[in-house]
Amino acid sequence: MYAMIRSYTATGSVEEIVRRVEASVLPMLKSHPGFQAYWAGKSEGGVFSISLFDSQANAEAAHEKVRGMVAANLAELLPQAPVVTKGEVLVTATP
Numbered sequence: 001m002y003a004m005i006r007s008y009t010a011t012g013s014v015e016e017i018v019r020r021v022e023a024s025v026l027p028m029l030k031s032h033p034g035f036q037a038y039w040a041g042k043s044e045g046g047v048f049s050i051s052l053f054d055s056q057a058n059a060e061a062a063h064e065k066v067r068g069m070v071a072a073n074l075a076e077l078l079p080q081a082p083v084v085t086k087g088e089v090l091v092t093a094t095p
Contacts, residue, residue, distance in 0.1 A: 001036060001052055001089040002059040009046045012077035017047055024073050028065055034058030059086065
């Protein structure tokens with residue numbers, strides 16, 4: 001499994017960011033090959049997302065699509081490129 005974590009500085013309404021992500025980014029991710037899971041949250045001064053895929057290649061391809069969607073649909077709310085942390089998942093735990 002491969003994880004992609006994006007941290008953005010937000011300049012607008014977090015509620016509006018959530019609305020737009022739910023309308024555009026989530027449908028794309030859900031249909032993307034190898035998609036496993038997605039979470040998003042509010043952080044100090046911004047928002048973050050965590051995406052899980054079955055392979056690095058699928059994660060990287062989805063990341064490129066997300067970058068384009070953010071540029072097209074969220075640029076005024078997320079004007080800076082995200083800080084991206086990515087890598088192979090080595091340990092997991094579920095209840």
